[in-house]
Every structure is written in structure tokens, then in C-alpha cells.
Amino acid sequence: MRPRNYTVHDNAPVKWQVLRQLWPYLLEFKSRVALALVCLVAAKLASIGLPYVLKYTVDSLNGDLTTLAIAVPISLIVAYGVLRLLNVLLGEIRDTLFGRVTERAMRRLGLKVFNHLHHLDLGFHLNRRTGGLSRDIERGTTGISFLMRFMVFNIVPTLLEISLVVGLLLFQFGVSFALIIVVSVICYVAFSKKATDWRTRYVQQMNEADSTTNSRAVDSLLNFETVKYFNNETFEANRYDSDLANWEVARRKNRLSLFALNAGQASIIAIAMTAMMANAAFGVINGNMTIGDFVLINAFTMQIFMPLNFLGFVYREIRGSLANIDNLFALLAQSPAVVDKPDARALHAPTASIQFDQVHFRYHPPRAILNGISFNVKAGQKVAIVGESGAGKSTIMKLLFRFYDVNDGAIRINGEDIRGLTQQSLRSHIAIVPQDTVLFNTTLKENIAYGNPQADEDAIAKAIELAHLTPFIAKLPDGLDTTVGERGLKLSGGEKQRVAIARALLKGAPIMVFDEATSSLDSGSEQVILDALRDAAKGHTSLVIAHRLSTIVDADVILVMSNGEIVEHGSHTQLLQKAGIYATLWDAQQKNTATPAE
Incomplete structure (x- = not known):
């Protein structure tokens, strides 16, 4: 198998088709998924209700507070606390319900890949990189968890909240407020995507430098005795320091690019918040809005932009998760070169004879390993x-185990061609x-x-x-x-x-x-x-x-x-x-x- 590239290039397309492949693994607990989505919507409705409670609380406190009238803001404050608690509890229930779904999907997919790898032929495993393969499995299963957590619990709720808030602002306060939110969110998303794609190269450089540094350290420590035999402690330290220097430079570039991303996002949020507050302030001055409306607009704006603060990180990680899950499905797409026939039967034999009949085999077309080998081994x-060395002795053993199929001729056990037997029963x-x-x-x-x-x-x-x-x-x-x-x-x-x-x-x-x-x-x-x-x-x-x-x-x-x-x-x-x-x-x-x- 060709070594796989684990980094996500800035020009690589987002692999959204992975979601379709992943969907069947998420449907084992349909009721849990449905309840989690209900909790998600209910939590967002409670979240949107909070600014309204604040608005009415401020307006009630802004009037004449008689003994009877004071009950109104107190009731609203209690309602605010209840909604805040509901928002948190519904979110926790949603996470708990959907966590079981995600964990089971990770387990099912991880086990399926593990079993599939054991069913692939010896040729695949001779050409693989064990470390890279294990990272493929680890990153793929971890990617499922990350994708579900951020896709379902961050991106989708945020989009739902933005849609509801824009609709409410448009209906209640006019087109100007809704337009500011829409334009600022579009600018924020577009900038975050562009800046994240730009800084991905620095993240890649940092990750590659980190991997190289760790690999160098592990390799040197695993070969501790060899280092001592040849007095190469200083040589190893210099090579390690060189890798650390590359890591230091990559880390600095990554930090500076992150500063640029955060600064740009903060600027867009600041401009949007200022525009919303100014618009609301003019409304209060003109008598078209109350102080409570001003608080409501401020709360809505902050509530929308708070989750968007993580958009750059979430976008990059979701993209990486989709690529890693795709690598996992690519492993499942690998077909073994040696497969059981549909009508293969199990071998049951207390004694066994072996026959090689004019067996020809080559690992690669230019070089023949066995040229018409024939011999019999009687039972007992x-x-x-x-x-x-290189005469083909070990190849005979591999063909007998059916790690490979012969190119021509046949291998028989008790007179039966081993290609007609199940691999499990043959090897047993x-x-x-x-x-x-x-x-x-x-x-x-x-x-x-x-x-x-x-x-x-x-x-x-x-x-x-x-x-x-x-x-x-x-x-x-x-x-x-x-x-x-x-x-x-x-x-x-x-x-x-x-x-x-x-x-x-x-x-x-x-x-x-x-x-x-x-x-x-x-x-x-x-x-x-x-x-x-x-x-x-x-x-x-x-x-x-x-x-x-x-x-x-x-x-x-x-x-x-x-x-x-x-x-x-x-x-x-x-x-x-x-x-x-x-x-x-x-x-x-x-x-x-x-x-x-x-």
C-alpha cells in the first residue's frame, strides 16, 4: 500500500461524501438520535429566550417600582435562571444521548477495519507502514467523535440560532438589524475560511516538524545500544537539536498566523457589535426602542458571535476529520488478493497429504520464483x-498457507485444490x-x-x-x-x-x-x-x-x-x-x- 499522507492540504476539497458513508453507523440508536436533536432544538429555543427575559426585566426595572409591580422583575429574574439552567441541562442530556451513538459508531467502524485488515493478503501487509496504518485507524475513529461533537453540537446549532435570530430581528426591529447580522456573519465565515486555508500550511509544517522530532527521539532511544557502541551521543543530540530548530520555526509561524486569524475575526466582531449598538442607540434616542430592546440587541449579537469565535479551528478540524475518516473508509475499500470462493468448503481431515502439481509463482512479473514445482508429501x-537463499523454499510455505495464490498449477491437500477450501479451515x-x-x-x-x-x-x-x-x-x-x-x-x-x-x-x-x-x-x-x-x-x-x-x-x-x-x-x-x-x-x-x- 502506498504510504498515506495524513495532512490536509489547503487546496484539498472537503470530503463531505464521507457523511453519507458514516450515516449507516449512526442509525443503530435512531431514538437516541431523535431525542438528542429534540434537546438540541429545545436548548437553542431556551438560549434565544434568555435575551427576551433580559429585555423585559430591564424594561420592568426602568418603570415605577411599586410593591405590587416589583413582583414582575423578580419573576423574570427567576425565569432567566430557569432558562439558563434548562439551556445547560438540555445540552448535557443531548451530549449524553448522542455520546452513546458516537461511541458505538467508533466501535463498530474500528472493529470492522481491524477485521478487514486481518483479512487482507500478505502482500498488502508487507508493503504497509505499521505506524501509518495504526494512525489511520486512530485518527479515523477519533475523527468520528470530533466530527459529531462539533458538526452536530456546534455548527448546526449555531446556524439554527443565526437563522432564528435574523428572523426575529427582521420581524421585530426591521431590516437594518437583520442585514448587519447577515453581512457580518458572511464576512466572518468567508474571512475565517480564507485565513484558515492560508494558515493550514503552517499547521502542516508544525505537525510534520513535531512528528519528525518525535520519530528521531524514539528511533535514537530504541537503538540506544548502537549509539553507545559507536560513541555517537553528540551526533544524535545535534540531529535532534536540528529537528527541534525546525519545530521552533514552524511553531513561531503557526503562532503568528493564529494571531492574524484571531485579530481579523475580532475586528469583524467589533465592527458588527458597534454597528448593532449604534443602530439600537439611535432607536432608543428616537423613542422607537426601549432600554430593554437595546439590551436585547446586545445580548443577541454577543450570543451569535461567541460560538463563531471557534469557527476557524472547527472548520480546519472538521475538514481534517473528514479526510481522516475518508482514509478509514479507503482501508475498507482495499480488496484482498486472496479470497474464498463462494462455494468454498471447510476442510476436515485428521490426517493430510500434500501435493504440489506443476506450481508456477512470481511475486512480480519480471522475476519467477517457482518454475513448475511438483512433489508429494504422503500423510505422516x-x-x-x-x-x-532465494531458491524459493519459504515461498512454498507461504503458498501452502495460501498467503498468495499460485499463478499456474495447483496445491492440493488430500487431493483437494486448496483454492476451493476456506482459508480459515486450511490454516487450522x-x-x-x-x-x-x-x-x-x-x-x-x-x-x-x-x-x-x-x-x-x-x-x-x-x-x-x-x-x-x-x-x-x-x-x-x-x-x-x-x-x-x-x-x-x-x-x-x-x-x-x-x-x-x-x-x-x-x-x-x-x-x-x-x-x-x-x-x-x-x-x-x-x-x-x-x-x-x-x-x-x-x-x-x-x-x-x-x-x-x-x-x-x-x-x-x-x-x-x-x-x-x-x-x-x-x-x-x-x-x-x-x-x-x-x-x-x-x-x-x-x-x-x-x-x-x-
């Missing part, structure tokens, strides 16, 4: 594959001990049990024993509850591979694949584990990809690969007698491991 048989019949064992940052027990999360304590203990892990675990203070660290970094290579062996054994699949499964083990442990694997593999079909030929001398058949083809096959003894490529590799490895004479 152990077949080893050897050859130089294969256990693997990979060369590069990656563990989760949790306990040893949970990492072993990952092979079969439903396994009981006895099954886990048996797998541990067969993988020769018992002595190692006994030495740990926390035993099976020991945390292995991120990607298993607290364990040695050999210890990680033993965990992988235990995990594979626990899965109990009829097919066992070992991809350089003993490459990180010491010689003393290697033979013990090989004996255990030999016993555990009885009744299972084993496919072994090996570099150390001493580990596969007991294989029923050894396949020697070169340039994507099988050039030799036979047992260890037969291949040595042929005096071909395998015999040459064997001799070379035996010389390397021989003890030199003193």
Missing part, C-alpha cells in the same frame, strides 16, 4: 526442502515454527497458549515439556507468568524458538511446517528438541525448510532447490551417493563444523 511423511490444519519468531508483549503462558487459546493446563504443560522449555521456565522467578517483552526481546533467539515450537505443538494440526526451526538453538539443545519433535510429529505430515542439513538427515525425502526448481530429491543417503549439489552442501557444512586439529 517428513519431507525436507533445502537450497541456497497447519502449524508452523517460523525462523523469525515474534512473540506478543505478554506472559510466556499466554504466548504458548496462543497456539490453542482453549487448551487446558495439561496440554500446555505437555507442549512445554516436548519443546524442552521446562528447565528454562523453572529458572524464571515468575515462571510461566514472566512477561517476554515487546516482540519477545527479553528472550534469546533459542528461547523464543522453543516457545514457538511449544505453540505449534499445542495447535495439534495434522500438518507441521518447520521453517529453519532450530537455526537459533545451541548444539546441546538441538538434538534433544529434534528428538522431541520427531516423537511429536508421529502421525503428522511434516514439511521442513532447513539450512543446517544435520537436522534433516532422518527425513523420508529431501528436495534440493535451485533457481525455483527441484534439481535433486531422495533420502539423505541417496543424495550423498549422487555426489551432486546436496553432497557438496553437506561436505561444506561438515568442514565448517569440524573441530580443527591442534
Whole structure:
């Protein structure tokens, strides 16, 4: 997947179509949405009622206050307090009701993307950037929350309030007041949009400088030992300071552009407020308006422009949220290269044979990896594959798991083309001990049990024993509850591979694949584990990809690969007698491991 750009360019169109894609996720709680909208309208009506209560309170206080007449302003003051409380409470109820809708939409969409990513093919994940992908998901789901909060609770209510106020001013005080509001709001919105688009470049520069600085710090700290090995603390500090300098400049430009935006918005508000107050003052002087009307006009004007103060920020963030949500939907639009057929059936087989029939495969058109590979692995048989790097050994394993589909030919299990089987059932019949064992940052027990999360304590203990892990675990203070660290970094290579062996054994699949499964083990442990694997593999079909030929001398058949083809096959003894490529590799490895004479 091509690396995605997370910034929102100033000339990028606003992706309003995202709202249509998001709408189905918001309809799970239709009644809550309806009640939230009712509360929204009711809160705005209470908000608009406040200036009127103020007007009548001022007018009542401006007259002769007899004992009886004083009850009127007191009642109005109480009404003002009630309306103010209603405005706040209705807003809180609206947020609570709609919050559940937003959170459920974030959960549903986040889970859908997570599941979808796990269903995409290996090619997608080999080309992705994990950090960028996780940020895509995080920003997209967070964007939903921001969009709903500001779109529904800021922009829409403000537009509703402006419309109601303009209508009331036009009906009650004439066209001049309504015209001032309309013109000033248009100018304010137009300026905010233009200024926000202009300063977006500075926000981008600041965010990019911040990301670069953080990445530099994290990268340097993750490679702490390498920095120490080469005495490059000063070099790293200078590079970090250079990034900080760029961040400082970008931050200053962003701050100055924000000042320009705020100053322009404040100027428009000041001019509008002055024009409204002057117009109202002339009305009071001419006897056409009361002091209460003057207060009403002032309150309405302030009430309209207060939420607009955040328009530049809200506009930029909503635009960014729409782009981030669009990135999330773009992930959902990614189609996996490997899919189950509509009529694919589940595989159920206690034993399994494997057949590669004239298999051709290439990752990219110019370079062929496998050229007409054909071989059979009978049920319960152990077949080893050897050859130089790049010969296509690991590709055979990936094709068997159906991470990719063959370009030509077929792979069959028990005579059935694996393309006609569901991927879930196919992979459930294969256990693997990979060369590069990656563990989760949790306990040893949970990492072993990952092979079969439903396994009981006895099954886990048996797998541990067969993988020769018992002595190692006994030495740990926390035993099976020991945390292995991120990607298993607290364990040695050999210890990680033993965990992988235990995990594979626990899965109990009829097919066992070992991809350089003993490459990180010491010689003393290697033979013990090989004996255990030999016993555990009885009744299972084993496919072994090996570099150390001493580990596969007991294989029923050894396949020697070169340039994507099988050039030799036979047992260890037969291949040595042929005096071909395998015999040459064997001799070379035996010389390397021989003890030199003193």
C-alpha cells in the first residue's frame, strides 16, 4: 500500500461524501438520535429566550417600582435562571444521548477495519507502514467523535440560532438589524475560511516538524545500544537539536498566523457589535426602542458571535476529520488478493497429504520464483526442502498457507485444490515454527497458549515439556507468568524458538511446517528438541525448510532447490551417493563444523 499522507492540504476539497458513508453507523440508536436533536432544538429555543427575559426585566426595572409591580422583575429574574439552567441541562442530556451513538459508531467502524485488515493478503501487509496504518485507524475513529461533537453540537446549532435570530430581528426591529447580522456573519465565515486555508500550511509544517522530532527521539532511544557502541551521543543530540530548530520555526509561524486569524475575526466582531449598538442607540434616542430592546440587541449579537469565535479551528478540524475518516473508509475499500470462493468448503481431515502439481509463482512479473514445482508429501511423511537463499523454499510455505495464490498449477491437500477450501479451515490444519519468531508483549503462558487459546493446563504443560522449555521456565522467578517483552526481546533467539515450537505443538494440526526451526538453538539443545519433535510429529505430515542439513538427515525425502526448481530429491543417503549439489552442501557444512586439529 502506498504510504498515506495524513495532512490536509489547503487546496484539498472537503470530503463531505464521507457523511453519507458514516450515516449507516449512526442509525443503530435512531431514538437516541431523535431525542438528542429534540434537546438540541429545545436548548437553542431556551438560549434565544434568555435575551427576551433580559429585555423585559430591564424594561420592568426602568418603570415605577411599586410593591405590587416589583413582583414582575423578580419573576423574570427567576425565569432567566430557569432558562439558563434548562439551556445547560438540555445540552448535557443531548451530549449524553448522542455520546452513546458516537461511541458505538467508533466501535463498530474500528472493529470492522481491524477485521478487514486481518483479512487482507500478505502482500498488502508487507508493503504497509505499521505506524501509518495504526494512525489511520486512530485518527479515523477519533475523527468520528470530533466530527459529531462539533458538526452536530456546534455548527448546526449555531446556524439554527443565526437563522432564528435574523428572523426575529427582521420581524421585530426591521431590516437594518437583520442585514448587519447577515453581512457580518458572511464576512466572518468567508474571512475565517480564507485565513484558515492560508494558515493550514503552517499547521502542516508544525505537525510534520513535531512528528519528525518525535520519530528521531524514539528511533535514537530504541537503538540506544548502537549509539553507545559507536560513541555517537553528540551526533544524535545535534540531529535532534536540528529537528527541534525546525519545530521552533514552524511553531513561531503557526503562532503568528493564529494571531492574524484571531485579530481579523475580532475586528469583524467589533465592527458588527458597534454597528448593532449604534443602530439600537439611535432607536432608543428616537423613542422607537426601549432600554430593554437595546439590551436585547446586545445580548443577541454577543450570543451569535461567541460560538463563531471557534469557527476557524472547527472548520480546519472538521475538514481534517473528514479526510481522516475518508482514509478509514479507503482501508475498507482495499480488496484482498486472496479470497474464498463462494462455494468454498471447510476442510476436515485428521490426517493430510500434500501435493504440489506443476506450481508456477512470481511475486512480480519480471522475476519467477517457482518454475513448475511438483512433489508429494504422503500423510505422516517428513519431507525436507533445502537450497541456497532465494531458491524459493519459504515461498512454498507461504503458498501452502495460501498467503498468495499460485499463478499456474495447483496445491492440493488430500487431493483437494486448496483454492476451493476456506482459508480459515486450511490454516487450522497447519502449524508452523517460523525462523523469525515474534512473540506478543505478554506472559510466556499466554504466548504458548496462543497456539490453542482453549487448551487446558495439561496440554500446555505437555507442549512445554516436548519443546524442552521446562528447565528454562523453572529458572524464571515468575515462571510461566514472566512477561517476554515487546516482540519477545527479553528472550534469546533459542528461547523464543522453543516457545514457538511449544505453540505449534499445542495447535495439534495434522500438518507441521518447520521453517529453519532450530537455526537459533545451541548444539546441546538441538538434538534433544529434534528428538522431541520427531516423537511429536508421529502421525503428522511434516514439511521442513532447513539450512543446517544435520537436522534433516532422518527425513523420508529431501528436495534440493535451485533457481525455483527441484534439481535433486531422495533420502539423505541417496543424495550423498549422487555426489551432486546436496553432497557438496553437506561436505561444506561438515568442514565448517569440524573441530580443527591442534
